Amino acid sequence: MNTGYHDAPGLVEVEDLRVWFPTGRGPSSERRGNIKAVDGVTFTVQQGETLGLVGESGCGKTTTARAILKLLEPTEGRIVFDGVDLSAVSGRELRLLRRRMQPVFQDPFASLNPKRTVARIVAEPLVIHRQGTRAERRERVSELLATVGLPPDAAGRYPHAFSGGQRQRIAIARAMALRPDLIVADEPVSSLDVSIRAQILNLMSDLQQEFRLTYVVIAHDLALVRQVTDRVAVMYLGNIVELRPTEDLYREPLHPYTVALLSSAPIPDTGAEAARQRIVLDGDVPSPADPPAGCRFHTRCWLRRKLDNPDICSGETPPLKPVEGGVGAVACHFPDKVEASSERRETLVTIKGR
Structure with a gap:
């Protein structure tokens, strides 16, 4: 079955990536803890495709991008670029590889x-x-x-x-x-006027077609992500919770966090905007220094309140596993319940209104 995230070698292969930052040292020179900015991320980017990384501020998407460019050293895991493990190269060999991967900043x-x-x-x-x-x-x-x-x-x-x-x-x-072969673009149009954004996105698309570029695009604008990407990885608190082809994810999201994100995205249809019901998540995002046990989203999950057996959500971490009968992967114990929920149906109405 095609998981959509790690089936065939790609230009970029990220395997169980962790990037932790020490929070400080105590009187006895022992570390007090770590900020687990990225905590076990796995995906592949194929030559010529555009992968979007989305999620709330602090979810780890920019840290992931910087680790891919080796602007940050991973704490654990591997990043393989065109068959070369970046952790195993330095000096001249690394300089040669860096010609082929370039950033575009916000x-x-x-x-x-x-x-x-x-x-x-x-x-x-x-x-x-x-x-x-x-x-x-x-x-x-x-x-x-x-x-x-x-x-x-x-x-x-x-x-x-x-x-x-x-x-x-x-x-x-x-x-x-x-x-270069790879461009990592971190919010490349977020600081621009709406009319100018379209011009820059069209330029990036033209360059991709002409030079067969591969893009990793970090963004919070879900309308933009749908426009420019082939696949989308949704991140929450250092983990990927859903990774699927763009149209599949927007048409039928399978993780409750993805549903909530899509329900909060503004749309140009004023009638649909006024009629739809948004999902308001409870509480704040937990600290990445002390993430919840089990599913990291369970403390804010709207679906968990409807389950007969919610204890598994707080007791067992759901793996990022293939979507049954489809392409992609989702990290949720109850993706079938998400699919059947009225909240997701409201989100689908919203998406179709775009």
């Missing part, structure tokens, strides 16, 4: 050096990796600016002279400089 103004011209910013990866002569780098910069839709005279200007959308185009041009 805030383009903060990620661009205000004291450098666009030409120097876009050429910086080429300089660091000693690619080409000075003349060849100038030519490459001109080519990249044209590719992302910026005029040639942009090369001599500084980031403050551009709009937010133009600055994100500069950031994308820099990410494309070394002809």
